[in-house]
Amino acid sequence: MTLDLSRRSFLKLAGAGVAATSLGAMGFGEAEAAEIAHVRPFKLTSTTETRNTCPYCSVACGIIIYSRGDLRKGEKADIIHIEGDVDHPTNRGTLCAKGAALKDFVRSPTRLQYPMHRKPGSDTFERISWNDAFDRIARLMKDDRDTNFVAENTAGVPVNRWTTTGMLAASATTNETAWATFKFAKSLGMAGFDNQARV
Numbered sequence: 001m002t003l004d005l006s007r008r009s010f011l012k013l014a015g016a017g018v019a020a021t022s023l024g025a026m027g028f029g030e031a032e033a034a035e036i037a038h039v040r041p042f043k044l045t046s047t048t049e050t051r052n053t054c055p056y057c058s059v060a061c062g063i064i065i066y067s068r069g070d071l072r073k074g075e076k077a078d079i080i081h082i083e084g085d086v087d088h089p090t091n092r093g094t095l096c097a098k099g100a101a102l103k104d105f106v107r108s109p110t111r112l113q114y115p116m117h118r119k120p121g122s123d124t125f126e127r128i129s130w131n132d133a134f135d136r137i138a139r140l141m142k143d144d145r146d147t148n149f150v151a152e153n154t155a156g157v158p159v160n161r162w163t164t165t166g167m168l169a170a171s172a173t174t175n176e177t178a179w180a181t182f183k184f185a186k187s188l189g190m191a192g193f194d195n196q197a198r199v
């Protein structure tokens with residue numbers, strides 16, 4: 001089959017996005033192979049998908065993190081793409097400008113990645129282990145609660161309140177985890193409780 005197409009007509013045809021299969025059907029036998037050859041493979045096919053929650057605000061949009069590198073083989077995971085989770089009931093795949101820029105946030109060299117401690121009187125922060133951080137936080141909370149917990153007010157009414165330590169929770173979580181965190185704080189009698197999203 002021979003087609004009498006001028007160069008201009010051909011470009012117009014190609015510009016209109018005619019699929020390679022259609023070109024093949026019109027007699028351009030090599031068009032299909034040429035089309036396939038210049039299409040890059042989908043870059044996310046060999047990645048690992050991890051579901052998570054956007055850490056920025058209390059909307060808590062669902063995200064999918066795409067990474068390369070198999071941790072089970074001792075490789076370092078390298079995040080190459082983050083996008084909204086279309087199956088998430090909150091955002092249905094959409095992200096605001098901050099959420100859309102999450103990859104830069106994750107890869108930022110200034111992002112805090114481990115606990116830091118500034119000793120009393122010091123002007124510098126030092127890195128400590130997670131275990132040391134948890135132990136220290138638990139110790140300080142326990143000591144303060146033992147000293148300052150108020151079981152009854154001056155009229156003898158049970159109040160069970162602890163007003164000298166507060167908690168600032170993060171919004172990068174699900175409703176269920178937020179509920180459990182709130183219950184944990186309130187079960188200790190903690191009165192001062194707020195969320196990062198309101199700061």
Ligand code: SF4
Binds near residue numbers: 055056058061098100
């Ligand atoms: S994507 Fe935007 S709206 Fe959604 S949680 Fe992140 S900051 Fe909030």
